[in-house]
Amino acid sequence: MILDAKLMTRLVAVAAVAAASALLVKGMLPGINLGAQETSQEQMFSEAEKYERFMGRWSQRLAPAFVKFAGVSDGERLLDVGSGTGSLALAIAAQTRRREVVGIDPSRAFVDFASKRTSDPRIKFQVGDAQKLAFPNASFNRCLALLVMNFIPDARQAMTEMRRVTKPGGWVAASVWDYNEGMTMLRLFWNAAVALDPAVARLDERDMPFCRRGQLSALWKESGFKDVEETELVIDLEFSSFEDYWAPFLESQGPAGVFVGSLTKDQREKLKNQLRNDVLAGRPDGPFTLKARAWAVRGRVPTDGGK
Numbered sequence: 001m002i003l004d005a006k007l008m009t010r011l012v013a014v015a016a017v018a019a020a021s022a023l024l025v026k027g028m029l030p031g032i033n034l035g036a037q038e039t040s041q042e043q044m045f046s047e048a049e050k051y052e053r054f055m056g057r058w059s060q061r062l063a064p065a066f067v068k069f070a071g072v073s074d075g076e077r078l079l080d081v082g083s084g085t086g087s088l089a090l091a092i093a094a095q096t097r098r099r100e101v102v103g104i105d106p107s108r109a110f111v112d113f114a115s116k117r118t119s120d121p122r123i124k125f126q127v128g129d130a131q132k133l134a135f136p137n138a139s140f141n142r143c144l145a146l147l148v149m150n151f152i153p154d155a156r157q158a159m160t161e162m163r164r165v166t167k168p169g170g171w172v173a174a175s176v177w178d179y180n181e182g183m184t185m186l187r188l189f190w191n192a193a194v195a196l197d198p199a200v201a202r203l204d205e206r207d208m209p210f211c212r213r214g215q216l217s218a219l220w221k222e223s224g225f226k227d228v229e230e231t232e233l234v235i236d237l238e239f240s241s242f243e244d245y246w247a248p249f250l251e252s253q254g255p256a257g258v259f260v261g262s263l264t265k266d267q268r269e270k271l272k273n274q275l276r277n278d279v280l281a282g283r284p285d286g287p288f289t290l291k292a293r294a295w296a297v298r299g300r301v302p303t304d305g306g307k
């Protein structure tokens, strides 16, 4: 699976949108500009049904555990940052009686899809950017971001904004998959792709920002939050067959899907065969379960303005 240098450069931008921004800051990826990142974000997060089949079904599974960890309670006004197809807002609604949720996401397609999933007048989705939130200071009790922080080009600016719009004493919480190890669905995928072509290591999501133990809590502390706590959330991903695992990768969702979309038919077949061997590990095809770990963090906005 040999990729030419030009294609590789383009895929690096696609495969790690937020990671690329971090690397750009460090000057490690010259030639990849923000335009390429924006195209990548649009490419990855524009088709809601496909996203649901690839990742939405698992974020739905993760959302209730995250809501519990974030400490959501009745009577709150909450901001769902990077609300995507709406799974977190719906999980909040399912676990509370009185609440108001506003979800913001840059993807118009996702906002429209999420809006159609509920008729609850106290849940609203709108187009928005975490780096420039269109809300007054201290307008939410709690601010939550599920599987989003690693995709935001300037996560620190998003932290400043989430802190600004959350009331003093309120909580800001986030969760990011452990792309390095514990998100087995993606780890198996990238290990197989790199085994076939070591050059693909540059695209591997294992270095996604904030995907390792301690990285989210470090960001929270650096951003001036109090009572910062980090934990792991582990869920089961149940697949009915190898095809159920593989088919969503063909839909160009997320960095892995965009990578598969760049391969020739022959390269795709090789990757599929390698993955079948790795995933089934000698067992006959049929239902199987993979573990998925995400890191979650929560922290309180200081009541004294952060002094």
Ligand SMILES: C[S@@+](CC[C@H](N)C(=O)[O-])C[C@H]1O[C@@H](n2cnc3c(N)ncnc32)[C@H](O)[C@@H]1O
Binding pocket: 041, 045, 055, 056, 059, 060, 081, 082, 083, 084, 085, 086, 087, 088, 104, 105, 106, 107, 110, 128, 129, 130, 131, 145, 146, 147, 148, 151, 152, 153
């Ligand atoms: C992996 S999806 C997660 C969506 C949803 N929270 C979920 O758990 O299913 C990442 C989301 O981050 C959104 N996103 C990317 N950049 C963003 C930004 N600057 N501000 C807010 N959301 C952003 C994407 O549009 C996408 O919906």
